Amino acid sequence: MSDQPAPEIELLYAAFAAFNARDIDAALALMTPGVAWPRAFKGGSVYGPEAVRAYWTEQWSEINPHVDPVSFYLEETGRILVDVHLVVRDPAGAVLVDEHVGHRFTFEHGLIQAMEVCSPPSSISES
Numbered sequence: 001m002s003d004q005p006a007p008e009i010e011l012l013y014a015a016f017a018a019f020n021a022r023d024i025d026a027a028l029a030l031m032t033p034g035v036a037w038p039r040a041f042k043g044g045s046v047y048g049p050e051a052v053r054a055y056w057t058e059q060w061s062e063i064n065p066h067v068d069p070v071s072f073y074l075e076e077t078g079r080i081l082v083d084v085h086l087v088v089r090d091p092a093g094a095v096l097v098d099e100h101v102g103h104r105f106t107f108e109h110g111l112i113q114a115m116e117v118c119s120p121p122s123s124i125s126e127s
Helices: 007-020 024-028 049-062
Strands: 031-038 045-047 064-074 080-089 095-108 111-118
Touching: 007 024, 007 064, 007 080, 007 095, 007 111, 024 049, 031 049, 045 049, 049 064
Parallel strands: 031 111
Antiparallel strands: 031 045, 064 080, 080 095, 095 111
């Protein structure tokens, strides 16, 4: 196995960095035109870059989430499960959430096609 990260992992690092920097255009450039994204803060999903833009803009007006990828797990399906440290603050800076969550990404043509929030990979037994 190579020590070099998969291109998709490099893409995910860039996506997390863009999200944390609130650089919506840079983040959306890493997604397919038909991207499916969960509305983790509100429930349901949105589809397409402009819907993701609208969701994030709304979300960031109400909360300040910061996501740090901790580890990456390549799945047999080609998807990547990421252990993410999530810290969410209210507008005054008080911590609302500080936990690990799972983000599972699906790729198409080298871009993010879908993301889903799931249990963190640390809950998966490794053999």
